[in-house]
Amino acid sequence: QKEVEQNSGPLSVPEGAIASLNCTYSDRGSQSFFWYRQYSGKSPELIMSIYSNGDKEDGRFTAQLNKASQYVSLLIRDSQPSDSATYLCAGELTGNQFYFGTGTSLTVIP
Amino acid sequence: DVKVTQSSRYLVKRTGEKVFLECVQDMDHENMFWYRQDPGLGLRLIYFSYDVKMKEKGDIPEGYSVSREKKERFSLILESASTNQTSMYLCASRSALYTFGSGTRLTVV
Numbered sequence: 001q002k003e004v005e006q007n008s009g010p011l012s013v014p015e016g017a018i019a020s021l022n023c024t025y026s027d028r029g030s031q032s033f034f035w036y037r038q039y040s041g042k043s044p045e046l047i048m049s050i051y052s053n054g055d056k057e058d059g060r061f062t063a064q065l066n067k068a069s070q071y072v073s074l075l076i077r078d079s080q081p082s083d084s085a086t087y088l089c090a091g092e093l094t095g096n097q098f099y100f101g102t103g104t105s106l107t108v109i110p
Numbered sequence: 111d112v113k114v115t116q117s118s119r120y121l122v123k124r125t126g127e128k129v130f131l132e133c134v135q136d137m138d139h140e141n142m143f144w145y146r147q148d149p150g151l152g153l154r155l156i157y158f159s160y161d162v163k164m165k166e167k168g169d170i171p172e173g174y175s176v177s178r179e180k181k182e183r184f185s186l187i188l189e190s191a192s193t194n195q196t197s198m199y200l201c202a203s204r205s206a207l208y209t210f211g212s213g214t215r216l217t218v219v
Contacts, residue, residue: 007168008150034207034208036208041213042212042213043200043210043211043212043213044153044200044208044210045210046207046208048208049207088152091209098204098208100152100153100154101156102150103150103152104150
């Protein structure tokens with residue numbers, strides 16, 4: 001089992017809809033989680049971090065963490081074509097090891 | 111802002127060549143990493159370093175080596191390039207958060 005798992009997609013949503021991206025992790029002791037966005041041919045850029053249970057909102061983005069169920073999600077409200085990218089979930093697991101999921105490809109259809 | 115600079119965006123090398131990929135960061139970070147990224151496989155850790163002259167193998171070190179003579183510079187070396195090393199290579203630097211370089215797309219022919 002991989003430390004961090006994502007559904008690779010692809011996920012397609014119409015413009016203006018909510019895009020929901022999900023990630024599960026195996027290490028129950030994990031403390032910190034991150035979402036990176038990666039445009040085609042570019043390097044990943046950090047868009048959200050979350051450290052405690054619950055929701056964290058930043059503009060159109062909301063990260064959700066549920067440590068009991070060991071999942072992390074990213075919601076993108078009012079999706080725009082410019083949100084089309086691959087989204088990488090990452091977790092800092094016990095022992096200070098950092099693991100990335102394989103990414104979910106999102107396409108927002110105008 | 112932390113800046114991580116990779117010296118080449120695109121490289122084409124021949125099978126058997128020795129290849130050097132250079133990475134420099136400007137924020138005095140101790141931790142530096144080399145990943146390769148392939149479709150469907152995500153980011154795979156090749157080597158990392160927590161300090162000068164220190165190196166640790168990641169998940170896929172075979173066919174690679176690294177050098178960290180100075181804190182700001184972490185070099186990835188392909189001793190004898192092969193076609194299965196054609197990939198996107200990403201360098202990263204880290205304090206609390208990762209910052210990635212712009213990547214080097216290497217093609218081995």
